[in-house]
Amino acid sequence: MDGDSSDEQLLAAYRGGDVRAFERLLARYEKPIWSFLRRFVRDAAAAEDLLQEVFLRVVRDAQESGPAWKGEAKFSTWLYTIARNLCIDRARRTAVRGSGSASRPMDGAPEGDGEPETATLHERIAAPGLATDALVAGREAARRIDRAVAELPDDQREVFLMREVMELPFAEIASLVGVSEPTVKSRMRYALEKLRVALADLGDAGKLASGAAESTGSG
């Protein structure tokens, strides 16, 4: 199995007992699935459980004599369908329990950041100065972006995440969500406009975000 092997070939190899083929599949889809789950359910712990559940389903299905995925659709589409359905099921269970976490906007920051949720990016970077600590500014910009995404309506967030994180074309998103392609494009446009407004008060949000990414990569 070389690096150009398709998803279907890797899964077939794993069905034949090649664990490394599955490891390569996991490397391809673990990060986007995690990004989608974490920003869709807005709960890092729940997203981690769902991440394991998504790939455990793939593992179980690969060992079944009659697998659910028979190659009619793309493996990525099937995988994102599993993730989305798990998110919807969890949101329904949470709504029944009355926790309201599914509809509650994600707090943004990943676990362990230790930043107080009350402090805004402007407040945090205003004190030490914007030009003095670019790394902190970049992390703050990322946190603000996560919060802005979490504040998107569910249908817009879903389409935004599928397009940005999973890199699915609009037509496929429309098929997965069950709406028309123009509706998907419209939802995408609304999501980007809201994000632009949310990040406008940060000044040059793009520069901040890019600076944070560069500092993370160099550091």
Place this chain on the structure above:
Amino acid sequence: MAQRESNCQGVSARMMELLYGELSGDDRAVVEAHLAGCPSCRAELVGFESTRAAARRALDADEPPARAHQAILRAAAAAVAAKPPKPIEVRAVPPRPSFWERWRVRWTLPTFATIGAVAVVVLASKVFLEPDKTVELGRQALRSAPAEAPAAPQKAAEPQATAKAEAPEPATPATRAERERKDEKRPRLQPPAAEEAPARSIAGTATQRRRVVPVDRVDAGGGTMKGGGSAGLARHKATIASDGLFGGDDISTPRSGAAVPNPGKREFAPPPPPRAEPARPARPAANKMRESATEAEALEESAAPPRGGGGQLAAGADAAPPAAHAEAMSHAKAKKAASSSVIDELDRGPAASASAPAPAPPAPPDADKEIEADAKSETRAAAKPLAESPVVRADRLFAQGQWAAAARAYRDLLRRDPHNGDAPRWRQRLAASEQAASATAPATAAPQR
């Protein structure tokens, strides 16, 4: 200005496709041309690109938790390890069969196929490769099939002729009617031919015994002989036969149903004819008659004066044979002569018996020695072939110089058929025989004296 605004709405509608690279070449060129001349649309595109880039960078910076990654890999490896280590594949390969099993599987079918083919060839060679034999068998079958059908009436008629030969006396109308009634009453549980086989033997015996009729003579021969074992039994049988208790006449006469099948009557199909049974009409009857002759001789012996016995006969034992003894001897002689004559009749056949119905004449009461000699000669004659006719016998006795026997034989012939063409010759020989017998009698008696 209005056209530019309409172009701006169209470009704005296609802004997402342009932003994510899903716009085709021509559309992309049109949109880019509009963006080059429209600062507001270009500013909108730049704003979307900046926001998207900022969001993408923030999303890409998020790494999945290593704990979940390891858990997933462990689960995947465990699933592969938990999967049966291909025992199915091991089972899929059957164990190598033994040499005997391989040999059996490999050769069983060809062996049986070869045997079957050889059998077919042998049978085919028997049937098809010997056309002469096959054709001959077919001809025999065709010959036997039509031959059996007309053979049945022949065989059915054969007992008729046999019965006629055995019983030349025509049945009276009353007897025939009674027989037909019995035939109708008797259930036909056996084919007619099967019934006729035993019927012939019984009828033959009964008929002959009735025709012999020495029973009356035996009865008349004296009450002292009634207890004589076989003679009494023979008489009893003869009586039963003559009374028809065995159905002698009924059976001996062939049934009309057997000879002419009644189409309106449900009967069995005629059985296959028996194998070429030659007509032996009088042979068993002749044997029976010889037995009767033997019985007569036994009676003759028993009628002889007992030696040292009691009673009236014992009183005159030392004296010459009394008159009673002579009479008994004469009766015995007569019976023996009658038996021999009947034997001759049976040997001759029905025609001869029909032409000579008269009983044998009583023997002349003269010389006992002559009688004994005649008896011996007759015994020798009885040993002759049974087909000897009375004429031939008389001629033979005459040629042998047995004058007394020859005279008696010619006398019988003349009595039976006095108008025969040979009657003059018989008379001449009778006279010559009597003369010779009278001439030889004193010569033989002289030395005894």
